[in-house]
Every structure is written in C-alpha cells, then in structure tokens.
Amino acid sequence: AQTVTQSQPEMSVQEAETVTLSCTYDTSESDYYLFWYKQPPSRQMILVIRQEAYKQQNATENRFSVNFQKAAKSFSLKISDSQLGDAAMYFCARRYSNTGKLIFGQGTTLQVKP
Amino acid sequence: KAGVTQTPRYLIKTRGQQVTLSCSPISGHRSVSWYQQTPGQGLQFLFEYFSETQRNKGNFPGRFSGRQFSNSRSEMNVSTLELGDSALYLCASSPGASTNEKLFFGSGTQLSVL
Numbered sequence: 001a002q003t004v005t006q007s008q009p010e011m012s013v014q015e016a017e018t019v020t021l022s023c024t025y026d027t028s029e030s031d032y033y034l035f036w037y038k039q040p041p042s043r044q045m046i047l048v049i050r051q052e053a054y055k056q057q058n059a060t061e062n063r064f065s066v067n068f069q070k071a072a073k074s075f076s077l078k079i080s081d082s083q084l085g086d087a088a089m090y091f092c093a094r095r096y097s098n099t100g101k102l103i104f105g106q107g108t109t110l111q112v113k114p
Numbered sequence: 115k116a117g118v119t120q121t122p123r124y125l126i127k128t129r130g131q132q133v134t135l136s137c138s139p140i141s142g143h144r145s146v147s148w149y150q151q152t153p154g155q156g157l158q159f160l161f162e163y164f165s166e167t168q169r170n171k172g173n174f175p176g177r178f179s180g181r182q183f184s185n186s187r188s189e190m191n192v193s194t195l196e197l198g199d200s201a202l203y204l205c206a207s208s209p210g211a212s213t214n215e216k217l218f219f220g221s222g223t224q225l226s227v228l
Contacts, residue, residue, distance in 0.1 A: 035217075042221060043221055043222050043224075044219060044221040044222070045204060045206070045219035046219075091157065093157075095217075096170075099162060099170050100145045100146070100147035100162040100164070100169070100170070100206065100208055100217060101159045101170050101172075102147075102159065102206075104156060105156075106156050107157075
C-alpha cells in the first residue's frame with residue numbers, strides 16, 4: 001500500500017524555539033512530490049513547503065525547512081523560531097504522478113506555548 | 115487573484131437526502147480535486163476532474179459523484195446521505211496536469227447529516 005505516516009499525533013514547542021515534525025511514506029515511484037500542509041482552525045489547507053524527489057537539496061521557505069531522506073523515505077518538517085501563528089494541524093502528503101491525487105498522513109497537531 | 119471558493123460553508127441534511135457542493139477554482143486552473151476529511155479516517159481523495167473529464171477516482175461508493183463544467187467550476191453530489199457522510203469536504207485546484215504543480219485548497223464545506 002502506498003501510505004504516508006505521521007507518528008506524532010501531537011507536538012508542542014515554546015515560542016521562538018525549533019520543532020521537527022516527522023513523516024515517512026511508501027512509494028514504488030522514483031519521481032514524486034512531497035508536501036507539508038498546515039490547517040489552522042479556519043480549516044483551509046495552506047501549502048507550507050514542497051519537495052521534488054529528484055532534487056537532493058532540501059527545500060526551505062523562510063522559517064520552514066525539510067529534511068528529505070529519499071532512501072529512508074523520510075520527509076520531516078523543521079519549524080525554526082516558532083510563532084504563535086504556527087499553531088495548527090500539519091499534514092504530510094505525497095502526490096501521485098500526473099494527477100491531483102494526494103495521499104495524506106493522519107496529521108500532527110502543533111501547540112505553540114508563549 | 116481570488117482563491118478557491120467553496121459553497122456553502124455549512125450544510126445540515128437528514129439521512130436519505132441528497133446534497134450538492136460547489137467549488138470554483140482559481141482563475142485559469144483546470145484541475146479540481148475533492149477530498150473528504152473526518153476525524154476517524156483523516157483526509158481521503160474522492161475524485162479529480164481535468165478539462166471536464168474525471169481523471170481519477172478514490173474508493174468511495176457510487177453515491178458520491180461529481181462533474182466539472184467548461185469554466186472549470188466543479189460540483190460534487192452525494193445521494194442517499196448516511197450519518198457517516200458527515201465530514202468536511204475540501205476542494206483543491208491546480209493549473210493543469212503536471213505533478214509539480216501546487217494544489218490550492220478552499221476552506222471547505224462542513225456537512226452534517228442528522
């Protein structure tokens with residue numbers, strides 16, 4: 001089965017500290033895309049960061065970066081200098097080739113403490 | 115550019131009824147995907163439309179159907195509603211068919227079946 005697994009249902013971090021959210025996935029494809037989405041209480045899914053599997057360099061977007069380990073099929077998200085507005089549920093997802101179909105993990109609820 | 119618009123935001127229906135949800139993608143986007151989000155099952159792919167054609171379908175019963183119009187707007191229909199259909203239904207759009215394109219989500223329609 002082609003699955004995405006997030007093993008941490010909940011995480012908490014102190015404001016201004018760094019936190020890492022874990023994600024592993026299973027795929028038989030060699031070329032694919034991985035995503036982290038954030039879902040705040042407003043429920044809208046917001047794209048945080050995207051990683052192309054063929055690129056060895058880890059993607060970064062301001063305070064957000066990933067640690068992509070293709071051989072281990074691991075895709076963790078690091079949030080630096082955490083802010084109160086980062087509190088949300090975070091979903092890891094993999095996109096099937098040439099489709100709009102995403103396979104999501106179960107999500108990690110991140111709490112940011114002031 | 116306006117984002118992905120889903121209407122209505124909230125719906126309350128009773129068992130056995132049918133419901134139609136609407137999604138207007140970002141202007142210029144031709145691919146629309148639908149997802150169901152529940153606390154128990156998480157986010158699950160329903161189907162995807164591209165240029166008025168269904169390209170992919172998830173593992174949902176035939177009571178769930180959809181269509182896409184020539185202006186790329188999409189509707190999904192659920193007939194003979196069951197209690198288990200209570201969920202947040204999310205729509206996502208992307209420009210075309212390429213895997214490297216980002217998916218942009220709407221805020222969802224919260225469906226409650228009584």
